[in-house]
Amino acid sequence: MYLGIDSSTQSLSGMLIDLESGRILQEASVNFGADLPHYSAPSGFIPGGSNGEVHSDPRMWLEALDLMLSRLSAQTSLATVKAVGGSGQQHGSVYVDDTFVSRLQSLDSSGNLFSQLSPAFSRATSPIWMDTSTGRQCAEIAAAVGGNSEVCRITGSVAVERFTGSQIRKFFQHDPAGYQRTGRIHLVSSFICSVMSGCHAPIDFGDGAGMNLMNLASCQWDESMMSATAPALWEKLPALAPAGSLVGYIADYFVKKHGFAPECKVGVFTGDNPASLVGMGATAPGQVVISLGTSDTFFAGMTEPHTDPRGFGHVFGNPGGGYMCLVCFRNGSLAREALRDQLGLDWQDFEAPALAVTPPGNKGNLMLPFFGPEITPRRDFDGPVRKGDAEFEAGENPPAQVRALLEGQFLNMKRHTDWIGIKADCIRLTGGASRNNGIAQVAADVFGAPVERLSIANSAALGAAILAAVTDGCDMATLQNMFCKTAADSRVCPTTGVDYSHALCEFAALLG
Numbered sequence: 001m002y003l004g005i006d007s008s009t010q011s012l013s014g015m016l017i018d019l020e021s022g023r024i025l026q027e028a029s030v031n032f033g034a035d036l037p038h039y040s041a042p043s044g045f046i047p048g049g050s051n052g053e054v055h056s057d058p059r060m061w062l063e064a065l066d067l068m069l070s071r072l073s074a075q076t077s078l079a080t081v082k083a084v085g086g087s088g089q090q091h092g093s094v095y096v097d098d099t100f101v102s103r104l105q106s107l108d109s110s111g112n113l114f115s116q117l118s119p120a121f122s123r124a125t126s127p128i129w130m131d132t133s134t135g136r137q138c139a140e141i142a143a144a145v146g147g148n149s150e151v152c153r154i155t156g157s158v159a160v161e162r163f164t165g166s167q168i169r170k171f172f173q174h175d176p177a178g179y180q181r182t183g184r185i186h187l188v189s190s191f192i193c194s195v196m197s198g199c200h201a202p203i204d205f206g207d208g209a210g211m212n213l214m215n216l217a218s219c220q221w222d223e224s225m226m227s228a229t230a231p232a233l234w235e236k237l238p239a240l241a242p243a244g245s246l247v248g249y250i251a252d253y254f255v256k257k258h259g260f261a262p263e264c265k266v267g268v269f270t271g272d273n274p275a276s277l278v279g280m281g282a283t284a285p286g287q288v289v290i291s292l293g294t295s296d297t298f299f300a301g302m303t304e305p306h307t308d309p310r311g312f313g314h315v316f317g318n319p320g321g322g323y324m325c326l327v328c329f330r331n332g333s334l335a336r337e338a339l340r341d342q343l344g345l346d347w348q349d350f351e352a353p354a355l356a357v358t359p360p361g362n363k364g365n366l367m368l369p370f371f372g373p374e375i376t377p378r379r380d381f382d383g384p385v386r387k388g389d390a391e392f393e394a395g396e397n398p399p400a401q402v403r404a405l406l407e408g409q410f411l412n413m414k415r416h417t418d419w420i421g422i423k424a425d426c427i428r429l430t431g432g433a434s435r436n437n438g439i440a441q442v443a444a445d446v447f448g449a450p451v452e453r454l455s456i457a458n459s460a461a462l463g464a465a466i467l468a469a470v471t472d473g474c475d476m477a478t479l480q481n482m483f484c485k486t487a488a489d490s491r492v493c494p495t496t497g498v499d500y501s502h503a504l505c506e507f508a509a510l511l512g
């Protein structure tokens, strides 16, 4: 048995896979809002941050880890788990002082993780990927290394607000004493991995590339990026290592508290998107995945790390070797849920009747589908922009609004992934909204390619479990053939005769 742990924005989940039967044995999940309401973070982050600040309480992740493992071990003994792998929401950072490792090593299994480890946090809250508060720091970092094209050449992305480098710089500027007290800066992935293994775990090349600090060509921390970011950063960053490489054995706390065997291995964790690439069986170059989650993401395996000339897309390390590209859209489920609530609909309405009664192309009714600030393109929208007939522009005709939102989301995605130069033969769709056949049909029509869905809902946790097996010496491709199967009735083909090239031009013009 192998365990994959996924620490994402709204929940922390675990998935146990069994190689003998080729099946997922058990899953357990903790929803931060519903299960840990005392953190007052209904969607996993502290609401109401000023100037675009979006932070989470790292104690919540620790409490969720204990709770998830209690739930899992109540269903299945964890004594035969041979290795643990993991993934975390990308970019989020956790700041600990020099007492962290000694606290990890003296954890008392009759207590819990969060109360024993919280004194080690040198920054009380963790900035996460939804944070847009570091525009100034991004500009300073870019200026220090000779401009954003240079940042992009070195790290695979221009300086980006949610990426960890600018968040570290802001912490150093706003709380220099706290920065100085910080012994190690972890990502969510390497933080949870450190807790599981009882030592400072490395960061992998997938998640490390989401920091604006790693040199993409050498997969080492980059001197010029570190000195542009904050002083003495070299001393505070974990080592870099491939995802799935061995960190060590599981900490004694988990043996005593949750019933793991002491010889259970722990592998280097990765980011949720690189883990999803593994879990979707798409690590080979040319495979395309669209994940419809809180944010929507488009990612694909890549051989060469060529970068986005518009500066919105990113290149990361690929846990399967080589590189991957990723383009992230902030207005994913956030926008779908905002429109659903505005119109008083439920999810069913997104399929039937809304999509059934409106034709592809929506009779020319077009929407820039942004209900709040967007990162691709980077712009502070405060609501959607509508262009079409008078009724539609007035926000009426709910079916047309629904179709316009979905077409707009996929048109925006198509427009901002053209630099990758991949003509997808087939798109693998994942994430909560991917189960909706109507949404899958719009994706197939806009991209002009068949869409497939895996029978597995949580591809990041599956990727994490596959990486755990890789840590134990198994071959990734063999595991992907075993676990990443498309669901029997999941294939949706593009509608004959439908062509979105004109709509794409109109959309680009409206975007300006």
Ligand code: XUL
Residues within 6 Å of the ligand: 009, 088, 089, 090, 091, 129, 162, 210, 271, 272, 273, 295, 297, 326, 328
């Ligand atoms: C990717 C990104 C998000 C997070 C949370 O760059 O910011 O997809 O990884 O899922």
